[in-house]
Amino acid sequence: MMYNQEVKRQSRELLINNAIDALTVNRFDSFLVSKEKLDKITDHFKGLFFKILNSKHFDAMNQLNWLxxxxxxxxxxxxxxxxxxKDASALKVLYLSGPEPLNDIEMFLNKGISLANIWAIESDKNTYQQAVSALIEAELPVKIHRGxxxxxxxLTNHQFDIIYYDACTPFISPTSSPFETLKQIxxxxxxxxxxALITNFAEPKTNLNWGETLACWxxxxxxxxxPPxxxxxxWDEITKSTSLKDYGDYINKHLHEYYDYFLTQFISCFASEIIPIWQVFALSSVQSNFFWQEQELFKLLSTIKSEAPPTETMKDFIAMVQHYKLAVSAYPLLNWTRLSEELLGSNHVVNTFLHSKRKKMALGDALYLGSLLKSFEEGNSGFNTFTREICSPRFRELLIELDFFDRHLHLTCDIPMKNLIVELFFGLYGFPYVANTEQCLSLKYKAKETWMFSNCFIFDQCRYLYDYIPSPDLFKTFFSEIHHQVILRGCIDLIHRKHLELNPNFFKWGFVEGIGEExxxxxxxxxxxxxEEMNQEGKIT
Structure with missing residues (x-):
């Protein structure tokens, strides 16, 4: 077997093994929340609260403890x-076939996957025929689909435990992009x-200005x-956002380091925030019940995106300019959208995707609105935020009234803010997939002359949290009970803790206790x- 073929085989084996083990033998470590960890963090939270209550509140403490x-x-x-x-035999798998589908099937079968649960996809007619011939000769009756x-x-209704998306192209290129495939997933x-989602993308090519593309992110x-x-x-965030071409030149000099981080971070954010936010704002009933009717909402968006009028003093400028331009990292997805639209041109692959619509809601518009809603607290800052204007009067009143019982008690590492409530709202309707930092596996290898970057993401939809809460109109009653809030805060802490290094903006300020503690x-x-491992050891472990 050739060296390049061997390193590719080793990569696939490591990725497939990581996915199957995470969903079977390590399954209960793959959920972001476990009963044992929730019990520990909620007992700790309860203890912090009881410390500030004196003996005069013994009866109340005893009652709350039982609740x-x-x-x-x-x-x-x-x-x-x-x-x-779940056993390996119960896992349903989909992968891209290619002309030699037997290699992957052998790996799946060796790990206990049932032949009846394997799907293969191939779009090229000739390659498909080669794959079918190989399967017939091997007498392996898997499901192979040409398309x-x-x-x-x-357009199909299948769900899979493992999807192996071996794109073999750069993540972004002028002629192809995985955005649409990932979107549909x-x-x-x-x-x-x-x-588990396994991805494999080629290194960046020179037919795209990667520096400027990644600078916007x-x-x-x-x-x-x-990356380090x-x-x-x-440079600080203001310097970066106002000097994108120079920043892009710097990124181009260190492109592999930035591309490495981008693949892992972006796909994680895509699954936990970008698509769920779009889902919520594309749902017309949610839009009309909690925000504004379509025409009014798009009119407001136009105002939000408009340039601030000229001012004579810095004080006037700060009062007039949109807050998201002053606090760039506080609105990451909004500013990624804004900077991409300003710098990259309307025909760029990124902007084509940002301008794509679900019903009448463009993705980029949804990210503006979602980012502002998550910054609802900034409505009290005195800056020009629009965070409250996007909400219907009823929803605005609800978010103002809703709060965590310990908001002003300073019990926990983070002061719980209203963005946590907004995250619950997005989770209820948007169905996020939240990646487990600890279970994520990232590899790279050189095949022929091209470096390939592979990832195995383990996703948890966390429905044990989102389906636990009622619909928004019943939030107020639900939140009025401290014992409900204790469960919520425990789940939020553990999800934020296990997702932090992939997407720190998800459940931001959600810790009960710090990451340096027990x-x-x-x-x-x-x-x-x-x-490198193969060169040093002669084999890959």
Missing amino acids: IHGEKTNWYNFYDSMCQS TLTEFFE FLNNRLTGLS YASATEFQS IDFKLG FGAYHLRQRRNLN
Whole structure:
């Protein structure tokens, strides 16, 4: 076997093994919330609250203790109904066939996947015929479909535990883009509640200005989302966002480092925030009930995007300019959209995707609205935020009234803000897929002359949290009970903790206790260089 073929085989084996193990033998470590960890964090939270209550409140403490205990018992039963064990034989798998489909099938079968649960997809006619001939000769009656992944995910109703998307192209190119395929996976819930997505993308090519493309993303990124080389530049977010071409030149000099981080961070954010936000604002009933009618909403969007009028003093400028331009990293998805539209041109692949519509709602518009809603607290800042203007009067009043019981008690590591309530709202309707930092595997290898970047993401839809809460019109009654809030805060802490290094803006300010304390942190593993490992050891472990 040739060297390049061997390193590719080793990569596929590592990725497939990671996916199957995470969904079977390590399944209960793959859920972002476990009963044991929730019990520990909620007991800690309860203890913090009881410390500030003196003996005069003994009866109230005793009653609350029983209420929390009873609610946890109810929630554990609910959790058990949703989070169950699974054998490899029960996992349903889809992969891209290529002309030699037997290699992957052999790996799946060796790990216990049932032949009846394997789907293969191939779009090219000649390649498809080669694959069918190989399967007939091997007498392996799997399901092989001739067509594109995008159409298959859009128009069929199949759900898979594992999808292996071996794109073999750069993540973005002028002629092709995985945006549409990934969109259909997450928009149509083609992955199960606990699932694995394996991706494989080629290194960037020179037929696209990658520096400027990635500069629009990294200009509003946090430290967790940026490669170490970014800190050597020493620029703040304002400098980056107002000097995108120069920033892009710097990125081009260190393109592999930025591309490495981008693939992992962007796909995670795509699944947990970008698509769910779009889902919510495309749902006309949600739009009309909680925001504004279509015409009024688009008119408001036009105002939000407009340039501030000229001013004579800095004080007047700060009062007039949109807050998202002053606090760039506080509105990451909005500013990624804004900067991409300003710099890249309307025909760029990124902008084509941002301008694509679900019903009448463009993705980019949804990201503006979703980012503003998550910053609802900024409505009190005195800046020009629009965070409250986008809400209907009824929804605005609800968000103003709703709060966490310990908001002003300073019990926890983070002060719980209203963005946590907004995240619950998005989760209820948007069905996010939230990646587990600890279970994420990242690899790279050189095949022929091209570096390939592979990822295995383990996603949890966290329905044990989102389906636990009622619809928004009943939030007020639900939140009035402290024992409900204790369960919510425990789940939010654990989800934020296990997703932090992939998307720190998801459930931001959601910690009950810090990452340096007994509850710990979950770190993203560095991308493994398989060629380097093979050179050093003669094999890949």
